[in-house]
Amino acid sequence: xxxxxxxxxxxxxxxxxxxxxxxxxxxxxxxxxxxxxxxxxxxxxxxxxxxxxxxxxxxxxxxxxxxxxxxxxxxxxxxxxxxxxxxxxxxxxxxxxxxxxxxxxxxxxxxxxxxxxxxxxxxxxxxxxxxxxxxxxxxxxxxxxxxxxxxxxxxxxxxxxxxxxxxxxxxxxxxxxxxxxxxxxxxxxxxxxxxxxxxxxxxxxxxxxxxxxxxxxxxxxxxxxxxxxxxxxxxxxxxxxxxxxxxxxxxxxxxxxxxxxxxxxxxxxxxxxxxxxxxxxxxxxxxxxxxxxxxxxxxxxxxxxxxxxxxxxxxxxxxxxxxxxxxxxxxxxxxxxxxxxxxxxxxxxxxxxxxx
Amino acid sequence: xxxxxxxxxxxxxxxxxxxxxxxxxxxxxxxxxxxxxxxxxxxxxxxxxxxxxxxxxxxxxxxxxxxxxxxxxxxxxxxxxxxxxxxxxxxxxxxxxxxxxxxxxxxxxxxxxxxxxxxxxxxxxxxxxxxxxxxxxxxxxxxxxxxxxxxxxxxxxxxxxxxxxxxxxxxxxxxxxxxxxxxxxxxxxxxxxxxxxxxxxxxxxxxxxxxxxxxxxxxxxxxxxxxxxxxxxxxxx
Numbered sequence: 001x002x003x004x005x006x007x008x009x010x011x012x013x014x015x016x017x018x019x020x021x022x023x024x025x026x027x028x029x030x031x032x033x034x035x036x037x038x039x040x041x042x043x044x045x046x047x048x049x050x051x052x053x054x055x056x057x058x059x060x061x062x063x064x065x066x067x068x069x070x071x072x073x074x075x076x077x078x079x080x081x082x083x084x085x086x087x088x089x090x091x092x093x094x095x096x097x098x099x100x101x102x103x104x105x106x107x108x109x110x111x112x113x114x115x116x117x118x119x120x121x122x123x124x125x126x127x128x129x130x131x132x133x134x135x136x137x138x139x140x141x142x143x144x145x146x147x148x149x150x151x152x153x154x155x156x157x158x159x160x161x162x163x164x165x166x167x168x169x170x171x172x173x174x175x176x177x178x179x180x181x182x183x184x185x186x187x188x189x190x191x192x193x194x195x196x197x198x199x200x201x202x203x204x205x206x207x208x209x210x211x212x213x214x215x216x217x218x219x220x221x222x223x224x225x226x227x228x229x230x231x232x233x234x235x236x237x238x239x240x241x242x243x244x245x246x247x248x249x250x251x252x253x254x255x256x257x258x259x260x261x262x263x264x265x266x267x268x269x270x271x272x273x274x275x276x277x278x279x280x281x282x283x284x285x286x287x288x289x290x291x292x293x294x295x296x297x298x299x300x301x302x303x304x305x306x307x308x309x310x311x312x313x314x315x316x317x318x319x320x321x322x323x324x325x326x327x328x329x330x331x332x333x334x335x336x337x338x339x340x341x342x343x344x345x346x347x348x349x350x351x352x353x354x355x356x
Numbered sequence: 357x358x359x360x361x362x363x364x365x366x367x368x369x370x371x372x373x374x375x376x377x378x379x380x381x382x383x384x385x386x387x388x389x390x391x392x393x394x395x396x397x398x399x400x401x402x403x404x405x406x407x408x409x410x411x412x413x414x415x416x417x418x419x420x421x422x423x424x425x426x427x428x429x430x431x432x433x434x435x436x437x438x439x440x441x442x443x444x445x446x447x448x449x450x451x452x453x454x455x456x457x458x459x460x461x462x463x464x465x466x467x468x469x470x471x472x473x474x475x476x477x478x479x480x481x482x483x484x485x486x487x488x489x490x491x492x493x494x495x496x497x498x499x500x501x502x503x504x505x506x507x508x509x510x511x512x513x514x515x516x517x518x519x520x521x522x523x524x525x526x527x528x529x530x531x532x533x534x535x536x537x538x539x540x541x542x543x544x545x546x547x548x549x550x551x552x553x554x555x556x557x558x559x560x561x562x563x564x565x566x567x568x569x570x571x572x573x574x575x576x577x578x579x580x581x582x583x584x585x586x587x588x589x590x591x592x593x
Contacts, residue, residue, distance in 0.1 A: 052448065054444075055440060055441065055444035055447070056440070056441075058441075059441055059444065062441070066410065070408075070419050196408055197408070197419060197420075197423070198405055198406040198407055198408055198419070198423050198424075199404065199405050200405025200406050201405075204405055206375070
């Protein structure tokens with residue numbers, strides 16, 4: 001029988017890491033992801049795995065970089081303001097093409113912002129720091145999915161030799177739901193013959209990873225390899241879920257916790273006879289652009305629901321290419337004008353009715 | 357002719373662990389000498405297949421217990437932007453070996469002020485010389501490291517003479533050995549002069565080095581212990 005337990009979204013990521021055989025966790029405390037670092041501190045040593053509390057988020061990401069370079073499964077977790085601090089390290093990881101997982105449990109911004117939820121890091125997560133690299137971004141909308149996407153993240157990271165960002169948020173992280181703990185099966189992965197473990201591990205052939213593709217080696221080769229990798233990911237790894245879009249006059253587009261709110265709003269609208277559907281991207285990069293474009297052939301109204309002042313809406317606009325009208329339910333639609341205010345289903349319903 | 361009578365005898369070869377590659381260093385740079393010392397030490401300790409060199413910490417955690425990890429760092433990534441990480445690596449009790457190249461400025465970027473720049477020294481960002489009021493004071497990292505409980509070996513060396521070369525090699529070898537024996541963090545600061553940074557010819561730069569750098573930075577061992585000291589411990593049942 002599969003074990004079922006009641007845990008938070010943050011802890012589910014911890015369980016996902018354990019089930020994915022992640023052996024190295026590095027982190028620094030920050031709200032609202034503290035349950036995760038505390039879970040790791042508690043559970044990882046028991047399993048003989050490595051937990052290190054770093055001195056800063058820049059140190060955590062550097063440690064992830066170092067550990068990933070040796071070929072082990074490594075991860076870190078953080079929240080918005082400190083996710084900014086990690087950007088240099090993430091860009092370095094991109095240049096070294098190191099597979100690893102970075103969890104961002106989004107809080108309010110900019111700056112230290114608030115300690116509460118938000119979805120204000122969509123663009124930085126999907127667009128990244130300097131240097132024009134790409135990374136896979138996965139967005140869970142239930143505690144069960146947080147557990148499963150964490151396992152998928154490690155698989156995709158190793159498959160493509162790329163870092164993956166799991167984009168959660170304060171509500172997702174603090175939310176408790178029952179989860180079926182089950183190890184997911186994945187196809188076999190390529191051997192990490194590039195890992196830096198001392199030359200004895202590779203028949204005395206020296207291995208070398210470095211973060212300056214334009215200084216050491218061929219910049220062209222790096223760009224070509226990355227370009228091919230990104231194309232392959234875009235072709236094969238787009239993931240999304242749809243609800244009742246076949247006859248929909250209005251399609252809501254939402255990810256993470258606001259997708260849960262939107263789903264409820266969709267049912268409320270259906271109860272009143274308004275034909276509403278929901279499109280939920282699971283991969284924010286690669287973004288399901290073609291799928292949305294296809295829906296725009298039939299549906300002429302898209303309402304993007306995200307707890308920010310409009311970020312994913314830009315991707316929806318690029319997907320729809322003028323075929324439909326697009327509206328936003330954003331942070332200005334929170335029930336309270338405070339850090340703890342949130343977008344409620346009835347507000348989404350109200351906006352659906354207003355969207356003509 | 358018999359081999360022993362050959363006029364061509366190898367008296368000084370390339371260390372086995374030193375890769376054959378074109379040196380990117382400027383003429384008069386002493387960093388190549390330190391690179392050679394590290395390679396000789398790796399050869400002599402017989403750790404070539406298990407050694408990893410890096411510019412940062414964290415990597416060791418992913419490796420097996422036998423791996424020997426060293427970092428080579430300069431005035432910027434060690435004494436400026438990375439000093440917090442350096443200290444915290446020892447705070448976490450990491451067992452690493454760090455070789456710190458102190459050449460009193462930033463050579464790679466073209467000769468700017470570093471935390472190690474001497475008072476009065478002219479750099480491109482201190483055109484009138486480093487003044488304490490604006491630019492602060494040179495940092496003595498080897499002494500600082502010696503004060504940290506995670507550090508079991510800390511020394512400052514130079515490579516301007518053969519005698520100093522030998523002392524540096526001994527220091528680096530000791531630092532590696534402390535890691536291999538699982539004792540703790542070993543730190544070796546190696547002083548050198550950077551001719552382009554000083555805007556001097558190599559011979560002149562060496563004179564400058566002997567007059568000024570050795571006056572600011574004393575050579576020697578600041579710590580050499582075989583156990584990390586725990587001053588006080590709370591007992592949990």
